[in-house]
Amino acid sequence: MTMLSENPAVTLNGAGPDVRDLLVRSTTWEADDVISLRLVDPDGGELPAWEPGAHIELVLPSGLVRQYSLCGPPADRGGYTVAVLREAAGRGGSQELHETVLPGKTVSVRGPRNRFPLVEAARYLFVAGGIGITPILAMVRDVSARGADWHLVYGGRSRSSMAFVNELVELGRDRVEIAPQDERGMLDLDAVLAQGTAGTAVYCCGPEGLLAAVEQRCAGAPMSLHTERFGSAGAERVAKPVDVDQVTTFEVELRRTGCVVTVPPGRTILDAVRDVVPEAMSSCEEGYCGTCETRVIEGVPEHHDTILSEKERQAGKTMMICVGRSKTPRLVLDV
Ligand code: FES
Numbered sequence: 001m002t003m004l005s006e007n008p009a010v011t012l013n014g015a016g017p018d019v020r021d022l023l024v025r026s027t028t029w030e031a032d033d034v035i036s037l038r039l040v041d042p043d044g045g046e047l048p049a050w051e052p053g054a055h056i057e058l059v060l061p062s063g064l065v066r067q068y069s070l071c072g073p074p075a076d077r078g079g080y081t082v083a084v085l086r087e088a089a090g091r092g093g094s095q096e097l098h099e100t101v102l103p104g105k106t107v108s109v110r111g112p113r114n115r116f117p118l119v120e121a122a123r124y125l126f127v128a129g130g131i132g133i134t135p136i137l138a139m140v141r142d143v144s145a146r147g148a149d150w151h152l153v154y155g156g157r158s159r160s161s162m163a164f165v166n167e168l169v170e171l172g173r174d175r176v177e178i179a180p181q182d183e184r185g186m187l188d189l190d191a192v193l194a195q196g197t198a199g200t201a202v203y204c205c206g207p208e209g210l211l212a213a214v215e216q217r218c219a220g221a222p223m224s225l226h227t228e229r230f231g232s233a234g235a236e237r238v239a240k241p242v243d244v245d246q247v248t249t250f251e252v253e254l255r256r257t258g259c260v261v262t263v264p265p266g267r268t269i270l271d272a273v274r275d276v277v278p279e280a281m282s283s284c285e286e287g288y289c290g291t292c293e294t295r296v297i298e299g300v301p302e303h304h305d306t307i308l309s310e311k312e313r314q315a316g317k318t319m320m321i322c323v324g325r326s327k328t329p330r331l332v333l334d335v
Helices: 093-100 130-146 165-171 189-193 208-218 269-276 310-315
Strands: 019-031 034-040 054-059 065-069 080-085 106-114 123-129 150-156 176-180 200-205 224-227 250-254 259-263 293-298 318-320 330-333
Touching: 054 080, 054 130, 065 080, 065 093, 065 130, 080 093, 080 130, 123 130, 123 189, 123 208, 130 150, 130 165, 130 200, 150 165, 165 176, 189 208, 200 208, 208 224, 250 269, 259 269, 269 330
Parallel strands: 123 150, 123 200, 150 176, 200 224, 250 330
Antiparallel strands: 019 034, 019 106, 034 080, 054 065, 054 106, 250 259, 293 318, 293 330
């Protein structure tokens, strides 16, 4: 996982300058309930560079913040492309986006950020489920252009629900396995992962069940596994239970704002920060999206998110303030 403090393209909560208004140039129907959006600078300028695996956050007209993987060609600085699955049972973000973020509108965009970077490897095995294909598409474009050794297995409910099938097949007819469930049944993950050998980087994105099954099969295997830890890229993310210990009160100094707030049991740091910084960004508020990530200047954070790696937790340089707490009586945050 990329350390945010090492990535100059990343701006953390409250810092603001990587937010920009982009124009929705066009939308394209990619599959059942999936549209892609082409977002461009209204003045025709170039957008910040990004690498495969990156995502952007869209601040919707209602104020909801949703994250979507970039799925266009990374070399294209003239615009960003994201694809969004409409989820009737979601929390409203994808519905709002499908209905209101239309060509000609502007939308506030933050990022790009990359928590799913493509590492150098002798061979790549991509496993995508449903709308989880979006970050994988950008990766496949990259490895295909580099002439790397790669294979993709792409599962979905039915062929009509699977976005970007034609583009993927064009990128590697012999390397792409399209597996609609209504034609071929469930993915045979044992057979898929048997293709992985030492030196293979396995990248998986899709529903939680697919990720868990792939993780289980890769445990102890010689390949390196990389997953995007949420319900479905391009879709609204699935809530995970977060066990937050809320027995102590502590203080949080907001260094840039120049004030101190108290965080009692039953309130989150995010709640307390919002008392004085109402615009503090968040999305899932359950510790799995990364929107509220904030730099820690002093003190020892107690992490309750499902994003940071063990190494990042030990370093204690950033935290998710929607669920994190403090091990010290005072935390100093870069807010
Ligand atoms: Fe999603 Fe905090 S808002 S991790």
